[in-house]
Amino acid sequence: MDELLRIKNLKTRFHTQDGVVNAVNGISYQLEKGEVLGVVGESGCGKSVHALSIMRLIQIPPGEISDGEIWFENRDLLTLSENQMRRVRGRDIAMVFQDPMSSLNPVLKVGFQIVEALRLHTDLNPKAAKDRAAELLSLVGIPEPYKRLDNYPHQFSGGMRQRAMIAMALSCEPKLLIADEPTTALDVTIQAQIVDLVIKLQENFGMSIMWITHDLGIVAEMAHKINVMYAGYIIESGSAQDIFKRTRHPYTMGLLGSLPKIDEEPGTKLLSIPGLPPDLLRLPKGCPFYARCNYREDHCKEEMPELEDTDKNGHLVACWRWEEILAGEIT
Amino acid sequence: MNSEKKILVEVRNLKKYFPVYQGLIIKRHVKDVKAVDDISFDILMGETLGLVGETGCGKTTVGRTILQLYEPTSGKIIFDGVDLASKQENEIRLMRQRMQMIFQDPYASLNPRMTVGSIISAPLDVHTKQKVSEKRDRVQELLEIVGLNPDFINRYPHEFSGGQRQRIGIARALAVNPDLIVCDEPISSLDVSIQAQVVNLLEELQNRLGLTYLFIAHDLSMVRHISDRMVVMYLGRIMELADRNDIYLHPSHPYTQALLSAVPIPDPDKASQRERTILEGDIPSPLNPPKGCNFNTRCPIAQENCFTTDPEYREIEQGHWVACHYARLPEN
Numbered sequence: 001m002d003e004l005l006r007i008k009n010l011k012t013r014f015h016t017q018d019g020v021v022n023a024v025n026g027i028s029y030q031l032e033k034g035e036v037l038g039v040v041g042e043s044g045c046g047k048s049v050h051a052l053s054i055m056r057l058i059q060i061p062p063g064e065i066s067d068g069e070i071w072f073e074n075r076d077l078l079t080l081s082e083n084q085m086r087r088v089r090g091r092d093i094a095m096v097f098q099d100p101m102s103s104l105n106p107v108l109k110v111g112f113q114i115v116e117a118l119r120l121h122t123d124l125n126p127k128a129a130k131d132r133a134a135e136l137l138s139l140v141g142i143p144e145p146y147k148r149l150d151n152y153p154h155q156f157s158g159g160m161r162q163r164a165m166i167a168m169a170l171s172c173e174p175k176l177l178i179a180d181e182p183t184t185a186l187d188v189t190i191q192a193q194i195v196d197l198v199i200k201l202q203e204n205f206g207m208s209i210m211w212i213t214h215d216l217g218i219v220a221e222m223a224h225k226i227n228v229m230y231a232g233y234i235i236e237s238g239s240a241q242d243i244f245k246r247t248r249h250p251y252t253m254g255l256l257g258s259l260p261k262i263d264e265e266p267g268t269k270l271l272s273i274p275g276l277p278p279d280l281l282r283l284p285k286g287c288p289f290y291a292r293c294n295y296r297e298d299h300c301k302e303e304m305p306e307l308e309d310t311d312k313n314g315h316l317v318a319c320w321r322w323e324e325i326l327a328g329e330i331t
Numbered sequence: 332m333n334s335e336k337k338i339l340v341e342v343r344n345l346k347k348y349f350p351v352y353q354g355l356i357i358k359r360h361v362k363d364v365k366a367v368d369d370i371s372f373d374i375l376m377g378e379t380l381g382l383v384g385e386t387g388c389g390k391t392t393v394g395r396t397i398l399q400l401y402e403p404t405s406g407k408i409i410f411d412g413v414d415l416a417s418k419q420e421n422e423i424r425l426m427r428q429r430m431q432m433i434f435q436d437p438y439a440s441l442n443p444r445m446t447v448g449s450i451i452s453a454p455l456d457v458h459t460k461q462k463v464s465e466k467r468d469r470v471q472e473l474l475e476i477v478g479l480n481p482d483f484i485n486r487y488p489h490e491f492s493g494g495q496r497q498r499i500g501i502a503r504a505l506a507v508n509p510d511l512i513v514c515d516e517p518i519s520s521l522d523v524s525i526q527a528q529v530v531n532l533l534e535e536l537q538n539r540l541g542l543t544y545l546f547i548a549h550d551l552s553m554v555r556h557i558s559d560r561m562v563v564m565y566l567g568r569i570m571e572l573a574d575r576n577d578i579y580l581h582p583s584h585p586y587t588q589a590l591l592s593a594v595p596i597p598d599p600d601k602a603s604q605r606e607r608t609i610l611e612g613d614i615p616s617p618l619n620p621p622k623g624c625n626f627n628t629r630c631p632i633a634q635e636n637c638f639t640t641d642p643e644y645r646e647i648e649q650g651h652w653v654a655c656h657y658a659r660l661p662e663n
Contacts, residue, residue, distance in 0.1 A: 042522035157613045158386075187385035187549065189610045189629075192593035196609050214523060217595025221602040240599040258527035259597050260556035266576070269534070270556065272527035276492050 004175060004208050005031040005054070010068035012046070012053045015061060021280045023049040025232035026067070028307075031176070031208055031225075038219030038240075039212045040255075041229035044277060047212045050229075051178050055095055056085050073175070091121040094169035098181040100161035104153040111149025114168045121172040136167040140197060159190035163197070170201065177202075178210045183218070195222060216259065220244055225314075228252050231278050231288035234307060238315035248310055248317040248326060251289045287320070295321050339511060339543050340374040340397060345406035347389075347396050351618065364617050366392040368567035369406070371644070372652075374511065379537065379544040381558030381575065383551055383590070387617055389567040390547045394513040397545065398430055399423050411510070428458045431504035435516035437496035441488040447474070447499055448484040454506040473502040478532060494525035501532065505540070513545045518553065530557055551594045555579060560650075563587050566617055566625040569644060573651040583647060583658040586626050624655070632657055 012024040024046040031037050039047045052058050053065050056077060070077040077088065089095075097103040105113060114133040118124055124132060130149065137145035140163040153161055162182055169177055179198065183191035199222055202209055213219060219226050219240065226243045228236040228251070236249040247253050257271030275292040278284060286301040287293070293300070300320055307316040310326075319325070348363035367389040374380050384390045395401045397408055399415050408415045410430065415423060431454070434440035441450055451473055452466045461469070471481035477498040488496055497517060504512050514533065518526040530553060536542060548554045554561060561578045563571045563586065571584040582588045589608045596602045610629045615621055621628050627637045637656060644654040 042524060159613055187614070188551070188593040189385065189589060190613070191595075192607065192609050193611075195595075196607075215595060216523070216597040217602075220597050220599045221595055244597065244599050255523055256597060258524045260552045262552070262579075262596055262598070262601065264556070268556075270527040270531055272531055273524040274528070276494070276525075277522075 002033045003030050004033045004035075004073065006069075006071040007050075007054070008069040008071070010050060010053060010070065011066045012049050012058060012063065013066055014063050016281075019281045022283050023232055023280060024053065025283070027227075027229075027232075027234045029227060029234060029237060031210065033175070033208055034202075034206050036202060036209045036211065036222055036224045038223030038226040039210060039229060040214060040216055040219055040226060042214055042277060044231075044280060045229040046232040047229050048180050051095070051180055051210065051212055055089055055093060055178065056080075057089075057095075087121075090117055090174070091172045092174055093176045093178060094172070094174035095178040095180065096162070096165050096169050096182045098184050100158060100165050100182075100185070101153065103165060104161060106153050108152075109149065110151055110153060110156065110164050114149070114164070114171055117168055117171050132171070133167075136171055137164065139170070139201075140164070140167045141193070142167075158186055159193060162186060162190075162194055166194075166198065166201075170205070173205060174207060176208045176210065178212070180212045181214070182211075184213070184215075191218075198222075216244075216255065228255070231280065231283065233288060233304070233318060234316070235289065235318045236316065237307065242311075242315040246311075246315065248315070248322045249319050250293045250295050250325070254292070254294075287318075295319075295325055297321065336375040336377065338373045339376045339411055340545075341407070341409040342373070342393075342397065343371050343407040343409070345370050345393070345396060345408065346404040347392050347401055348404045362618060365567045365620060366617060367396065368620075370564075370567075370569045371406075372562055372569065372572055374543060374545055375560075376510075377537075377541055377543055378559040379546050379557050381554035381561040382545060382547045382564065383549060383554050383561060384564035385549060385590075385614055387566070387614060388564040389617070390549075390564050391515055393564070394432070394515050394545055394547050397511075398427065398432060398513060400432075424457075428454075428507045429509050430511040430513065431507065431509040432513045432515060433497070433500050433504050433517045436520055437493050437500055438520075440500055441496055443488050446485050446487055447491075450488070450499060451503045451506055454503060458507045469506065470502075473505055476505065476536070477502045492525075493521050494528055497521065497529050498532065501529075501536070505536070508540075509542070511543045511545065513547070515547045516549070517546075519548060519550060526553065533557065551590065563590065566615065566620050568625050569652070569654060570626065571651075571653050577651050581651075583651070583653045584655045585630050585632050585657075589629075589631070626655075 008028050009026045010024055011026050014021040014023060041047045054070055065078060111133055115129045118129040118132055133149055134145040137148055142148050142160060142163055156164060183194050195218060223240055226240060227234045230251050236252045247256060254273035273292050278288050284290060286303050287305060290296050290300045305318045305320045307318045310317050310322060345367055346369055347367040348365050350360050351362050352358040353361045382390045396403050448470050451470045455461055455466050470484055474481045474483060479498055518529050546554060546557055555575050558575045561575050562569055565586050571587045582591055589610045592608045612629050615628055623639050624637045624642050627633045642654045642656045644652060646652050647658055
């Protein structure tokens with residue numbers, strides 16, 4: 001497969017009154033054309049900030065992309081001017097946000113908002129743009145699209161708003177769609193509809209998708225590759241099989257243990273992770289998971305491990321002790 | 332197995348309608364939001380009853396109505412043999428010692444200007460005549476029970492993380508030694524690893540103190556983990572009620588089946604094997620529920636009579652209740 005996006009040592013931080021918040025601390029990975037990448041992690045792990053950094057939507061100041069390169073089709077997005085970047089956003093890379101109510105403008109008709117994106121990025125005339133907008137709405141499963149174009153966002157239900165957002169994101173046939181927790185605010189049955197829709201669209205359009213979520217279940221179902229993030233680092237990366245069946249990082253293990261199993265016996269206790277994630281204002285020098293890790297040793301406190309290819313096949317783990325854990329030498 | 336257990340709460344034909352008024356000067360009662368529409372179930376002593384459903388299905392209203400935080404439109408709530416509807420407000424307040432609540436949002440349910448000590452002792456102020464020193468001892472004991480440092484007694488809520496705040500909410504609910512705790516989505520605003528901590532704590536407390544929970548949530552896998560029996564609600568009605576394993580292994584109502592199949596499974600092998608039923612459309616407004624069965628607009632197996640007649644809420648096998656004309660009996 002061909003490479004679409006390559007991120008090298010990306011660092012994003014925020015200067016606040018209380019000090020510097022280190023949101024993303026040097027992550028590197030690449031995304032192929034047509035690949036579905038799942039990015040999972042808990043609140044504050046930097047998953048959304050890293051996506052906003054790719055789109056260059058970090059507000060500067062207080063934010064700052066302090067280091068790194070973001071290569072998208074042989075261009076480093078971080079070196080583009082704001083004008084050039086504006087042409088990338090929406091056309092090459094589109095984004096769907098978590099809350100469909102606050103990402104649609106409540107005083108503009110849905111149709112106007114979709115047509116606006118089309119008119120900006122393509123040379124369709126108003127009539128053709130409107131037809132295209134209606135076509136997109138029916139593509140994402142909204143009945144009576146011409147009528148719906150004249151609706152305001154409040155006349156849509158939550159699931160329909162998210163569909164409209166997806167229609168807007170797809171309007172210029174982007175090469176990469178970044179979906180930042182697009183289903184978190186929705187009910188499970190509606191979430192299933194949206195996931196199903198996105199998988200179908202991905203198969204039809206062949207675009208790459210980055211799906212950011214805290215729900216391990218969703219990425220297990222759709223992602224080709226998964227990055228697990230913690231405190232601004234990628235701590236494990238690999239295929240769904242790697243992450244769920246050959247788990248190697250203690251944090252990923254803890255995360256999976258925290259979820260009830262579908263076939264568990266009554267009375268099984270969940271394996272929770274003790275403690276709390278570290279304060280991003282005061283990140284420890286070594287491994288950020290040190291304080292909560294069952295396998296920690298003194299060395300972990302001193303130095304952050306690099307991502308290491310554990311099977312020469314792209315299953316990356318950042319842990320000093322993965323080999324010992326794998327061999328069952330320590331429990 | 333549940334037959335010898337005592338019933339703690341009986342809910343009979345409970346209805347809770349919220350009136351909608353229209354008109355600028357003369358407010359006319361035009362219609363009702365039927366948040367809870369004629370439901371009946373029991374909560375057994377010492378069990379965890381899970382209550383699941385999507386937005387607007389009335390699950391929170393059921394919890395609040397049981398505690399008499401909302402006055403029911405009609406129907407009975409019998410708590411340990413006492414019909415709450417027949418009681419005056421001050422008698423109900425006494426009864427509330429025995430039923431407490433844990434709220435969804437740990438950021439909104441703790442007063443930011445009160446110390447943890449005064450938050451947790453508030454129920455003691457209302458319900459007991461303990462001295463200040465006794466209350467202080469009790470609060471410290473409670474903090475320890477929920478896994479917080481007793482020295483935190485003089486801190487304020489903003490100094491705690493979401494999971495820790497939820498522990499404070501749990502300590503407050505435990506202060507007066509209740510029998511029943513209504514947990515209204517206690518974990519849905521927490522991160523996965525913190526959710527497991529809180530669920531483990533709730534289970535441990537139940538074993539230690541013999542508590543009964545009504546556990547309201549929309550996360551089916553967690554509800555299944557913690558519950559003994561489960562109730563599935565949709566648009567103000569109960570669709571199915573059964574033992575947690577029956578619900579999972581033999582879901583009989585098409586809505587339960589669809590709901591279960593919509594839950595993502597964190598296991599790529601199992602996820603690719605299972606059949607998925609994807610429901611079409613959205614949940615109708617409770618202002619204007621469909622005629623006949625509430626679920627008929629989205630039901631994959633709806634027949635003609637589903638659009639005209641309400642399905643009867645019936646027991647298809649012992650302890651397994653379903654409201655569907657075409658509920659599938661489990662095959663043996």
